[in-house]
Amino acid sequence: MSPADQDLGDSFPQYEAPPPGHVSGSRLERVLRAGKFAVTAELNPPDSADPADVLEAARPLGEVADAINATDASGANCHMSSIGISSLLTRAGYGTVYQISCRDRNRIAIQGDVLGAAAMGVRNVLCLTGDGVGVGDQPGAKPVFDFDSLSLLRTIRTMRDEGLFLSGRKITRPPRMFLGAAENPCVPPHEWRPERLAKKVDAGADFIQTNYIFDLPVFERFMARLRDLGVDRRVFLLAGVGPLASAKAARWMRSNVPGIHIPDAVIERMEKAAKPAAEGKRICVELIQQIREIKGVSGIHVMAYRREHQVSEIILESGVLKGRVPQRRRSARPRPAPV
């Protein structure tokens, strides 16, 4: 018997048409289209080739997140690849957001990877430009940037909706993916950020995950402008949040990680706190509760780098799930989980 004739088993992903009114078979898409407040969380990728390390990192997030983001060498630091992590997570029954950065791969590699990921059961993809190589652990690497995040979005949308590669060659079974993009509302040029987001929606974005929001007034102005443009009705926006560990860590992040804006007031509050970690968590919960009230926000995206153990508590304390249990680990054949 040749390998192709063998039954591939229950843990193997299947090619399925999306439910009516949906572009993908993604659980995250179902939650968002059902009008529920969605939660996604970022996984800290292991520097290891052991799948158990991925599952261990996913466990504290899976309890509360509708999908887990697999980062693609964020900060230009080398870790296990996002396609590898996403594939493992889908096999374990988790919804996953496969992040693609334009920094490291050209259009040939990326379009092939998208098909590969879709075949592995990945249903959400987040299209990112990517941090410059200079901030990472291997600054001598060649920056690729063949696509930018928008041409990448348009490319995957063309693959999905037209069934074509960018070359015009036909794809027999198109990748059914829910398309995501990022936005950073709190960094310059502030007045143009909403316009840029609108452009990403035109390019094909179905959902947006933002960078960290620590500055609520700036974010509220951003959202007001989005509502004026009518963009909030065309896309699902998940606001990015995360717990700070200490005032020192916050300062370090602000000056060393690209695109992070933390107001002085937040750092001061961390400084005055007797237990900084607990205060960081409290700030995060408060932010979630305030962000939830803003019109046009469909969910939150938690980035708790090295504080993954706090994610579950933060989400439960914030009350955004309202008793909903997002992830059901499947035991046998893949089956759409109840929303």
Place this chain on the structure above:
Amino acid sequence: MYRLRLFAVRHSRGFEWLYRRLERLMIGLDPLFARIGHDRVEAPVALIERGVKSLLFDCRMCGQCVLSSTGMSCPMNCPKQLRNGPCGGVRPGGFCEVKPAMRCVWALAWDGATRMEDGARIREVLPPVDHGLKGSSSWLRVSREKAAALREAREAERTALARAFPAAREIEPATAPLAEEPPRAVSQEVRK
């Protein structure tokens, strides 16, 4: 030159006006270019284009110029060569994530676009760069393209009748011809 580049963005409207004139001239010259041979004019035009645009815009001769859609701020100067807007790493004050001493190319672009008549073009999603066209003249590419579009429009007008009566053309080809008529086949009095 960085300072000239900033100057170009500050005067984006003037450069927009100037480029439109140039484009019209190039389209007008297209029949001449065609007669000489586009292949033969490529090198000298590209040389002039490179000289002018590298001075003014720090042009990298990508061959697919989009300055009119980017506020006269060349996106090839972005270290990530983004074609559709700034990345999420822009520093306070609008400085570049990768080159902190440089203003973000896209913060400038949006700024320049607000001063331009056709500034709204910055909202269009642009395709990725075709690296095979690097070093070639974008001016010639535009004029060839626009001249071809004009020819196509004229052709559409001329063949409208033939396309409106496809069956007639099929059975009686002389009633609705698609082919070009030689001058002597047409009565000069009627046409005048």
